[in-house]
Amino acid sequence: MKNLIKHIDPALEEIKSLSGYRPQRVRNLYDPLAIKPFKVSRSKLELFLKCARCFYLDRRLGVAQPPGYPFSLNNAVDSLLKKEFDGYRTEQKTHPICLVNGVEVVPFSHPDIDKWRDSLHAGIQCIVPNTNIMLYGGLDDVWINPKTNELMVVDYKATSKATAVTLDAPWQIGYKHQAEIYQWLLRKNGFIVSNTAYFVYCNGKADGNNFDGRLSFDISLLPYEGDAAWVESAVMNAYNCLRSDVMPSGSESCDYCLYLKAAQKHIL
Numbered sequence: 001m002k003n004l005i006k007h008i009d010p011a012l013e014e015i016k017s018l019s020g021y022r023p024q025r026v027r028n029l030y031d032p033l034a035i036k037p038f039k040v041s042r043s044k045l046e047l048f049l050k051c052a053r054c055f056y057l058d059r060r061l062g063v064a065q066p067p068g069y070p071f072s073l074n075n076a077v078d079s080l081l082k083k084e085f086d087g088y089r090t091e092q093k094t095h096p097i098c099l100v101n102g103v104e105v106v107p108f109s110h111p112d113i114d115k116w117r118d119s120l121h122a123g124i125q126c127i128v129p130n131t132n133i134m135l136y137g138g139l140d141d142v143w144i145n146p147k148t149n150e151l152m153v154v155d156y157k158a159t160s161k162a163t164a165v166t167l168d169a170p171w172q173i174g175y176k177h178q179a180e181i182y183q184w185l186l187r188k189n190g191f192i193v194s195n196t197a198y199f200v201y202c203n204g205k206a207d208g209n210n211f212d213g214r215l216s217f218d219i220s221l222l223p224y225e226g227d228a229a230w231v232e233s234a235v236m237n238a239y240n241c242l243r244s245d246v247m248p249s250g251s252e253s254c255d256y257c258l259y260l261k262a263a264q265k266h267i268l
């Protein structure tokens with residue numbers, strides 16, 4: 001590990017590229033001397049799990065990876081599903097996909113549900129004990145079993161593939177972490193939460209003869225048994241990482257850093 005890092009010039013203006021990407025932020029950086037809560041999103045904790053160096057560069061030094069393209073079609077599916085489940089929430093009725101799968105739940109009605117779903121401005125949040133990290137994230141939905149009063153974390157996913165959707169691919173570990181982080185956050189907010197989370201998985205059908213301006217989906221309800229025991233210690237590790245003045249090691253399997261190393265050989 002290399003010793004930290006060049007000092008960030010306090011007079012540094014935020015650099016903004018023509019695309020709008022800011023390769024160097026000077027705001028929202030972790031300050032080890034500050035005691036006020038520092039917000040770390042669910043996706044930044046996932047980044048820490050993938051690569052502590054990238055997390056450190058982003059949250060402590062203000063250098064974040066360029067964003068990807070927005071998943072507009074997935075967002076449209078999310079938005080329509082939210083509206084659909086909100087209808088069942090208002091009526092406190094079980095959605096047909098749950099009835100077909102024998103899952104006895106109704107969408108949870110709570111005054112803060114819209115706040116919990118708003119990842120940009122609020123989300124469900126909690127200050128993690130023995131840190132000044134406020135962990136937060138915007139969940140898609142929460143269901144409740146009216147007989148047991150247990151809550152269930154729900155996530156909507158959209159894809160298009162010829163085979164049936166599953167949660168078995170190695171890259172889907174992020175989906176599982178996501179469900180477990182929300183289970184942990186809901187419990188810290190005082191709720192009884194089932195270990196079973198549900199993915200409402202929409203698979204766009206591409207086998208028709210014509211498009212005709214329509215894309216139809218097969219919808220599957222996939223249960224996942226979560227275990228959120230890792231969340232608190234992961235946040236503690238991320239907290240210690242942020243407080244250190246030593247640059248952490250990077251992931252050895254990351255294409256971005258391999259690209260950077262190869263490019264630097266030619267540039268420098």
Ligand code: SF4
Nearest residue numbers: 051054250254256257
């Ligand atoms: S290895 Fe990848 S994820 Fe880690 S710092 Fe480099 S670019 Fe970021």
